[in-house]
Amino acid sequence: MTRLARQLAAVARRDARVQRTYGISAALGLLSSGFGLFSYHFVGRLVPSGGGSALPASGYFAFVCTGLMLHMMVMSTLSALGGALAREAAEGTLEPALAAGVSPAALVAGATVVPLGLALLQAVIYAGAGSWMSGIAWSQACVATALVTLAATLVACAPLGLLGAALWLVLRRPGVVTTLTAFAFGILGGVYFPVALLPAPLRAVADWVPLAVGLHAFRAALLEGAGLAQTVPALGRLALVATVTFPPAALALRFAFDRARRRGSLPLV
Amino acid sequence: MGAIRLDRLVQRLGDREVLRAITLQLPPGEVLGLSGPNGAGKTTLLRVIAGLLLPTAGVVRVLGLSADRARRSGCIGWCGSGDGSWVRRLDLRGGLSFHARAGGLGRAAAATRIDELAERLGFRSHLDMPADRCSAGIRQRAALARALLLRPPVLLFDEPLRGIDAASQTEILVTLRHELAGRTVIWVSHSKEELASIGDRSAELTGGHLHEAPRLWTAA
Numbered sequence: 001m002t003r004l005a006r007q008l009a010a011v012a013r014r015d016a017r018v019q020r021t022y023g024i025s026a027a028l029g030l031l032s033s034g035f036g037l038f039s040y041h042f043v044g045r046l047v048p049s050g051g052g053s054a055l056p057a058s059g060y061f062a063f064v065c066t067g068l069m070l071h072m073m074v075m076s077t078l079s080a081l082g083g084a085l086a087r088e089a090a091e092g093t094l095e096p097a098l099a100a101g102v103s104p105a106a107l108v109a110g111a112t113v114v115p116l117g118l119a120l121l122q123a124v125i126y127a128g129a130g131s132w133m134s135g136i137a138w139s140q141a142c143v144a145t146a147l148v149t150l151a152a153t154l155v156a157c158a159p160l161g162l163l164g165a166a167l168w169l170v171l172r173r174p175g176v177v178t179t180l181t182a183f184a185f186g187i188l189g190g191v192y193f194p195v196a197l198l199p200a201p202l203r204a205v206a207d208w209v210p211l212a213v214g215l216h217a218f219r220a221a222l223l224e225g226a227g228l229a230q231t232v233p234a235l236g237r238l239a240l241v242a243t244v245t246f247p248p249a250a251l252a253l254r255f256a257f258d259r260a261r262r263r264g265s266l267p268l269v
Numbered sequence: 270m271g272a273i274r275l276d277r278l279v280q281r282l283g284d285r286e287v288l289r290a291i292t293l294q295l296p297p298g299e300v301l302g303l304s305g306p307n308g309a310g311k312t313t314l315l316r317v318i319a320g321l322l323l324p325t326a327g328v329v330r331v332l333g334l335s336a337d338r339a340r341r342s343g344c345i346g347w348c349g350s351g352d353g354s355w356v357r358r359l360d361l362r363g364g365l366s367f368h369a370r371a372g373g374l375g376r377a378a379a380a381t382r383i384d385e386l387a388e389r390l391g392f393r394s395h396l397d398m399p400a401d402r403c404s405a406g407i408r409q410r411a412a413l414a415r416a417l418l419l420r421p422p423v424l425l426f427d428e429p430l431r432g433i434d435a436a437s438q439t440e441i442l443v444t445l446r447h448e449l450a451g452r453t454v455i456w457v458s459h460s461k462e463e464l465a466s467i468g469d470r471s472a473e474l475t476g477g478h479l480h481e482a483p484r485l486w487t488a489a
Contacts, residue, residue, distance in 0.1 A: 006370070007371045010367050014356070014359065018359050085449070086425055091355070092353045093364075096347055096412070097368075099321060099347030100368055100419070101371075114457060180479075261321065267320060
């Protein structure tokens with residue numbers, strides 16, 4: 001096991017241990033998340049599906065349910081990435097961890113494990129609730145393709161989280177990038193309505209928004225049983241986005257970390 | 270070669286020059302007791318050596334490495350004066366275990382070392398309590414244990430006994446003498462008695478300058 005992987009696993013284990021202390025309240029939070037779908041169930045009754053509506057044949061509720069599943073997992077991960085250093089600083093654990101040789105990369109990446117795990121559980125609850133409320137049939141879903149698409153989408157979105165962490169080190173205000181991303185994803189991500197409804201210029205932008213690209217493949221995998229071969233174009237696009245955006249985001253985090261250490265603004269106890 | 274070597278170290282924070290051309294050579298296994306008035310730059314000096322701050326000018330070498338490289342290699346143990354450096358909901362064992370496992374100890378070795386240090390530093394009965402239910406003194410003992418966990422060759426202690434009751438301080442100092450043997454240590458304190466009982470050399474930081482006083486304090 002490399003040093004980074006070992007440190008990342010230690011962060012994840014610690015966070016899981018903290019999460020367990022929330023016990024019943026965490027379980028109730030997970031269960032109650034399924035109830036958020038209720039309103040979309042009723043909205044779905046108002047929205048015609050098929051034909052020229054730009055919605056898949058499975059209808060609006062299935063469309064938004066799958067959209068929310070991926071959106072939730074992506075935003076949990078981004079929020080954890082962007083807020084990891086802020087949380088460590090707030091707890092006072094940043095200084096001892098860094099002094100002991102734990103790398104900022106391990107703190108940032110390790111912080112995503114538990115929130116992503118919880119979001120995955122929530123997605124499963126959404127799937128169950130969707131099936132129970134509206135009879136969404138998951139029988140033809142290709143779960144393997146959906147998981148590969150999820151992983152590719154997370155990797156392609158991760159630079160936004162790294163940028164969030166970097167900006168926090170510079171501005172000391174948490175959530176700047178996450179808030180902007182949530183706003184942009186709400187419009188361009190195709191979570192609540194098909195991107196086909198957007199005006200042409202915005203549609204052209206949405207074609208490169210990782211959530212929109214990933215969501216298209218994710219829905220195809222879960223609602224139409226699309227296999228890996230059918231999602232290759234989307235995966236290729238996500239890989240391209242990740243390849244182009246990851247190095248500058250990682251450099252920005254490195255730069256922000258060193259800048260804070262030079263100025264003495266690294267938030268320490 | 271010094272285990273810690275500072276050569277004309279300057280640290281500027283904002284408009285203020287906190288450390289001014291500090292030069293220091295600390296041989297392996299030596300304990301330097303460092304004192305100085307509030308705001309003199311003692312904590313800043315430790316942070317630069319720990320690689321938490323990048324120096325404005327000058328050279329910092331720890332075990333022949335740059336401070337940043339030394340930090341990343343895990344050869345520095347750090348104990349700050351703040352006792353709040355624990356995840357509040359997590360028990361002390363969990364917090365210590367995180368550092369032990371991240372530093373490369375296996376599960377069993379980590380558990381053994383944590384139990385051993387908790388016993389020696391007198392907080393074993395509090396190991397499984399969440400940090401926010403422990404007193405400041407207990408958390409500070411655990412912070413000491415955290416610095417010692419991986420037996421790092423260099424230790425940086427910033428008022429490590431703050432918040433610990435006087436009677437226990439004496440016991441802990443006895444324990445620490447055993448743990449510190451062979452390690453290079455900078456120990457910051459306002460207590461001259463404490464520094465006299467633990468340090469081989471002493472120095473005072475005032476106005477950003479380091480004044481060494483090798484024979485200023487001698488253990489009674």
